[in-house]
Amino acid sequence: MTYSSKEVKEAKNAKTVGTKLTSREYEEIIGLIEAGTFLSVSDFIRDAIRDKLKATKIIKIRDINYKSAKKEILSYYRSYSEAYDYEVAEDLELDYELVCSITEELEKEGRLKTVK
Numbered sequence: 001m002t003y004s005s006k007e008v009k010e011a012k013n014a015k016t017v018g019t020k021l022t023s024r025e026y027e028e029i030i031g032l033i034e035a036g037t038f039l040s041v042s043d044f045i046r047d048a049i050r051d052k053l054k055a056t057k058i059i060k061i062r063d064i065n066y067k068s069a070k071k072e073i074l075s076y077y078r079s080y081s082e083a084y085d086y087e088v089a090e091d092l093e094l095d096y097e098l099v100c101s102i103t104e105e106l107e108k109e110g111r112l113k114t115v116k
Contacts, residue, residue, distance in 0.1 A: 019045075062093045069094055070102045074111060082115055 106112035
């Protein structure tokens with residue numbers, strides 16, 4: 001197996017962290033190692049951390065005026081035709097309540113239709 005220069009650099013800059021586990025958690029991990037699912041406790045912990053980091057998102061909200069947000073939301077719906085309000089808010093990094101308010105306004109103006 002060969003490693004890229006990025007992987008080698010990351011390994012050199014790796015940090016060691018300590019944690020305490022309950023006896024039950026430790027025994028469950030050992031059971032997984034004995035079953036061949038993981039190579040070691042460290043392997044399990046690294047895998048668990050990677051899974052948690054993938055699953056955890058930090059949602060950023062941009063500071064934007066109403067008129068600009070409205071234009072972006074309308075443009076988003078033109079590009080994707082269908083989307084939930086929370087998807088628009090997340091993708092455009094806008095406040096969810098602002099997106100709901102603007103979406104309602106666009107529906108009232110007849111510029112957007114709700115799909116049921």
